[in-house]
Amino acid sequence: MSKNRVDTPELRTSSSANLSVVLGLIHEYRTITRSELCQLTGLTRSTVAKLVSTLSDMGFVTESRSGQIDRVGRPSHGVEAADDVLAISVHPEVDYLEVKAVAFNGQIVHSRKKLYPQPIGPDQAVDDMVEAIEGLLQDLKKHSLKFRVLGAGVIVPGQTDAATGVVRQAPHLQWYEFPIKQKLSARLPMRVLIGNDASLGCKAEITYGAAKGSSEVVYLHGSSGIGGGVYMGGKELKGFGGYASELGHVRISSVASDDYSGIPGTLEALVRREDLEKVLGLSQVSDDVLETELLENRTSASTNLAKKQLEALAVAVANFVNIFNPETVVLAGFLSSLYRFDQKYFHMVLKKHALPALLEGLQVFVGELGSNALAIGASEMVFEDLIAEPTKYLKLGA
Amino acid sequence: MSKNRVDTPELRTSSSANLSVVLGLIHEYRTITRSELCQLTGLTRSTVAKLVSTLSDMGFVTESRSGQIDRVGRPSHGVEAADDVLAISVHPEVDYLEVKAVAFNGQIVHSRKKLYPQPIGPDQAVDDMVEAIEGLLQDLKKHSLKFRVLGAGVIVPGQTDAATGVVRQAPHLQWYEFPIKQKLSARLPMRVLIGNDASLGCKAEITYGAAKGSSEVVYLHGSSGIGGGVYMGGKELKGFGGYASELGHVRISSVASDDYSGIPGTLEALVRREDLEKVLGLSQVSDDVLETELLENRTSASTNLAKKQLEALAVAVANFVNIFNPETVVLAGFLSSLYRFDQKYFHMVLKKHALPALLEGLQVFVGELGSNALAIGASEMVFEDLIAEPTKYLKLGA
């Protein structure tokens, strides 16, 4: 306890914080010139040159001789995020397991999917994850010349403790108190990080999607339940234990119907995908089919239900506006279909329940990233770790 | 636009971030030894010595020869936050204006209060503020030898845009779109900052009160309305326009009664101080009187109402728990009386509506700081600015 490092204050002594800033910008822009880096960071040309060459030596970025050549003057060198530095996204769901390899430049390189006729337990899921990732890497070795895997990001549809890597509860998977990070990292030659699915979806929409560049974002994803993700000041809202942003379980009504956690009158209890399916005469259909049916086969019964759900959604969003004053609200999953059903009505209800000053500048979007959103979010989790401490990942290769 | 500084990335080139860290710790602990600073920051003795002497030269801290002397070894020098570096808190309310001088070590040095028989407009309020502050400084000059005033923090009971310094709307004061920062700083030889009353109360409780040291805090203050403040990750939740944490306007019920902003079923519409006063046969009494009457003269009518309000409060808090996963919830103003009325019932309802994982480690407190809370919060606003950039305040004196 004598040589312990500080944790309370923000900063200590910087071993080049600017290296992280530059790496982060290169990752964000995917390709950028050195002079643009100078403008964005305020650093001098000499400093940027040194930092970029350091990152290039580390293998995280590549330099090309020509950037854009439309201006007078010597053209600036282009800098690109490496395409052979990979993160693996791991997505266990009720009826499948999907792993994807995502490059540092945002490209999805390769993927594998295994279908499950029936749900499986967490321990067997870990077996399958290891097998799938090893298979994925085998495939890559056949095709690609060289690559490095930095880590794996596991997408958990439930409450996760990211710090310890424990899945607290994932009701749909029927997993409870499962130390997945520990189990996985013991069997894989890479770092393992875990995150909540909605939070990762939010992260992805901020990085490459509908909320790109926004730093105050509320994200709602509807599938079997309703998950939420919040970013404030550019940072994820984590809370004390790391379980924050359970936006589906916010009570907005005094009606009696419960959500799957037994709480009455919540968003999740009032806005239910299966109720929509039922009124449309559907069962277990994809989001696309649901949206088409909802928008094109409007019956009085379906319209009634959709409007009722839309109103509840708008009231909930109004609450989040009053609470967070976000710049961007992103509706994903079947919530985007609901929103498309009657945007005007949504905004009317929203306007009625939110304070005027907090509605200023608010933008409501539907999720842009489809099936790749979660994979990008999961890879982002790994890459953010890389960006924060590039030196930590020096010795990793494959 | 060529020599513009960066604003998007977090850091650029540090002009001693550690100076801020050390100054912040000295302010937080009020008195601390150099060796403790070493342990807390991880910096070496030589570095701490240099930083402290820099701060001492600046006049923000003073060094004493003896710290604690209970251990073996050479005693470490004590470092204290200066008692002659001041911030002025300015608190305009419906029926009074109060200004207080708060020292960098947290002590309230002096105060002045002016009563208003009837509400006044913002322009006349500015006149009174200038007069009151000048009078306050005159008083101080008579008594004290020497002091420096860094800035004034204005406590606004309404929506504020801290960045531009505009009061967007303060319904109780009947002020709307008033650029108070601009008007005040034109007439005062000091920086002027403004903030929302509930957010400042929250800040104060974190600095010296019930939520001391906690970095995930939800604060609710009940007076005529219900205001909220949120700190996450040790930082204030600001939102896009700076209007976040309007927690009183969160809808939790589908009943029809409106709050003062015309939104039905909100916390503020359901938990009303004046309803409590009415059922107790009181009118315009102080918080203390209200609490005494509420707790000691329990009738069936008052119990019914209090329980109804308590339930609404608990549901709202449960929502905030699900949203924020806070470590600490602080109830202030008449909400603390309501909480004391039946804590068990509150926690029962809370438990029913919040997710189990998010309740782990949660602490619910009543506000500790009485009338000085807001003044401390306002001064803290100024001192945080000082701590972030100590060099900015070098040339200021009085």
Added chain:
DNA sequence: GCTATTTGTAGCGCGGTCGAACAAATTAGG
């Protein structure tokens, strides 16, 4: 008084960044 312990102090070195001077690569214009 002597020792062990802890802290203050002074000097040196390292690393990250800036700044200035010069070279290089492009566009614009004749």
Added chain:
DNA sequence: CCTAATTTGTTCGACCGCGCTACAAATAGC
């Protein structure tokens, strides 16, 4: 096609915050 203007890359020297080491100083325990 050649020149001027412009913008960037490159190199080198300097500064500064910070760590490290050695030594002095101040305490408790014996």
